[in-house]
Amino acid sequence: MIRLATVSPCYNEEEVLDSSAERLTELFQKMIAAGKITSDSKMVFVNDGSTDHTWDIINRLHDSNSLVRGIDLAHNSGHQNAIMAGMMTAKEWADAVITIDADLQDDLDALEKMVDYCNEGYDIVYGVKVSRKADPLLKRFSAETFYKLQSSMGVKSVFNHADFRLMSKRALDMLQGYGERNLYLRGLIPMIGLKSTTVDDVIKERKAGKSKYSLKKMLNLALDGITSFSVRPIYGIIYLGLFSILISLVIGVYVVHALFCGTAVPGWSSLMLSVWFTGGMIMIAIGMVGIYIGKIYMEVKNRPLYNIKEVLD
Numbered sequence: 001m002i003r004l005a006t007v008s009p010c011y012n013e014e015e016v017l018d019s020s021a022e023r024l025t026e027l028f029q030k031m032i033a034a035g036k037i038t039s040d041s042k043m044v045f046v047n048d049g050s051t052d053h054t055w056d057i058i059n060r061l062h063d064s065n066s067l068v069r070g071i072d073l074a075h076n077s078g079h080q081n082a083i084m085a086g087m088m089t090a091k092e093w094a095d096a097v098i099t100i101d102a103d104l105q106d107d108l109d110a111l112e113k114m115v116d117y118c119n120e121g122y123d124i125v126y127g128v129k130v131s132r133k134a135d136p137l138l139k140r141f142s143a144e145t146f147y148k149l150q151s152s153m154g155v156k157s158v159f160n161h162a163d164f165r166l167m168s169k170r171a172l173d174m175l176q177g178y179g180e181r182n183l184y185l186r187g188l189i190p191m192i193g194l195k196s197t198t199v200d201d202v203i204k205e206r207k208a209g210k211s212k213y214s215l216k217k218m219l220n221l222a223l224d225g226i227t228s229f230s231v232r233p234i235y236g237i238i239y240l241g242l243f244s245i246l247i248s249l250v251i252g253v254y255v256v257h258a259l260f261c262g263t264a265v266p267g268w269s270s271l272m273l274s275v276w277f278t279g280g281m282i283m284i285a286i287g288m289v290g291i292y293i294g295k296i297y298m299e300v301k302n303r304p305l306y307n308i309k310e311v312l313d
Helices: 017-033 054-064 079-090 108-119 137-152 169-176 185-191 215-227 232-261 269-301
Strands: 004-010 042-047 068-073 096-099 124-131 161-168 196-202 308-312
Touching: 004 017, 004 079, 017 042, 017 054, 017 108, 042 054, 042 079, 054 068, 054 308, 068 079, 079 096, 079 161, 079 169, 079 185, 079 308, 096 108, 096 169, 108 124, 108 161, 108 196, 161 169, 161 185, 169 185, 232 269
Parallel strands: 004 042, 004 096, 042 068, 124 196
Antiparallel strands: 068 308, 096 161, 124 161
């Protein structure tokens, strides 16, 4: 039997909070009755700078439901940082923490299986999406493409796993030792190395509201996932540069041949092709190196990942 805490980051989730708290309460009571978790287990909602009534609802739920706890961040810190804030706070209240989005699209049956594995001695249990029919086609395609790209770049991660996972207090203590500012938990947690397993996660339709994870946010997360754990893009730039030089040599041979054969035409096509191609390679190289320098800049400043304004406990 473990003392469990679930952590749910919330950004403008007023439409789903009451329903989600009710469903989680039913699940908690079921697991308490079955002797899987202790009666002082908690569900923690992290308000990530919401502009609606999310924090007011969390306060009301805390007053009426003994299982509910709340964390109010001072400003919007981002999904990954909100999860980290919730985990690092909740680990002082629990033996194991499960992170699950507030919309509860993840499979609650899988959550119960995570608890079973934790009781068997597993420190980390990943929820792996076996069905994404509830996600839009573009999101499914882009997500699976990214996981494959990430793997090819040498990033160690679990295929089709997002941020639905269980971590023991021991694993969370180890995670706290990683002082990175650019958080990408899906790549960071597998590096811990403790005993782990997976459970199937069937994604369900959202009950209400809209996903706050926009295309821009997903692209930024994907970029962080690659540049925070792999230097292969830099090597890719080197190979592109070598290829650019090869193209330039071929164009040089063509120009010399045209001069000797008298077929040279005083035109701009070959020149413009060379200029634009080389210029493009230079811009890509500068941009990619700039991303890594920017990450070094953020790490060196060592600013806090989040600021907690209030904790309901």
